[in-house]
Amino acid sequence: MQADFFAKRRRNSIVFLALLLLVTFVAIVITEYDVEKGFTSIPKAVTWSFSNFYPNEQSWTRLPDILVKLQETVLISIAAASVASLFALLFAIFGSETTGINGFTRKVTRMIATLFRNIDVSAWAMILLFSFGQSALTGYFALFFGSFGFLTRAFTETIDEVSSSSVEALQATGASYFSIIFQSVIPSCIPQIISWILFMIETNIRSATLIGILTGTGIGFAFSLYYKNLNYHAASLVVLVVVFAILVIENVSNYIRREIL
Structure with a gap:
């Protein structure tokens, strides 16, 4: 056999x-x-x-401007992931098999999360360009919607995996719904939730570079501007700065994960 x-x-x-x-x-x-x-x-x-495609002496003079653009990109990425995580946690609680109020709410929240997750952030950026134009707000909402869909799915699976036994125990004692959520579900899921948020921030910073080309903001716009002007030395410096920033943030997030998990 x-x-x-x-x-x-x-x-x-x-x-x-x-x-x-x-x-x-x-x-x-x-x-x-x-x-x-x-x-x-x-x-x-x-x-x-x-x-x-390498930085020369003249391109290094543009480093302060590049760092300002990088700061804008990093802050937008963190803000989008952080705010999206709050909405995602709420939807995950209602969409979880463990904590969902009923089958209807679970199905609706999962459908909404699936819709937002399956539309790529670059597609969101192009859609939002019609409403907000080329601005930082377009990039923020594109990252927010993408983060919301992904984190809702991740948080839902985390709640189902981590808190099912403790929820059943509290339900057997007659604990209220909100007591179960705030005293059992959220505390037991916090380490994994933080880990997912950190992962989302890393992903957003990578995506924000592409989004910036579309929205005309951040480090992506700086790269596009230098590259279109055939200033390949400055464009290569932008790439190096982005790679360095991603490595630093990844190491920081890995350290935080090791401490909380």
Whole structure:
């Protein structure tokens, strides 16, 4: 029986790989992609990067302005994740199988969270451009909606996994709904919730760079401006600053996770 199981998995894997190769081949034919040219252009791209895409002495004079843009991006990312986490926690409580009031509220909150989660932040930015134009508010709301959808799903799963046994115990003692939420659910989920918020802040900072290109704000706009003006040295400095900021924030968030988990 075990041999049949592994044979079936092997067949499924072969079928999947065959379908993947077929889809890849069809995509190459439709897009008229030149595979040989694509691979042979890699050395040229690397050579060009080392020859042009690096900070020079003049680009370093723009560092203060770049840091101001970075600060704007980081603050918007943190604000969007923090505020979204409050709304996400409320929706997660109503959408959880453990703490949901009834099946209707659970279904509605899950549908709303799924809708917001499945629309990418860049799509949100383009939608919101019609309402708010190219402004920091557009970037904020795009990150907020994306964060809200993701965190609602994450918080819902956290509540279902962490607090189910304690909720059942309190319900057996006749505790009120709000007592269960504030004395059991939230305290037991706080470490995981903080961890998810930190992860969302990291993700938002990465996404905010792309969002800034669309909304004309933050570090993304600075990169777009330098790159379009063919100032590749300054654009490369922007990339280095973003990478450094992401590494610092990731190390800080990892340290906080180790302390609280």
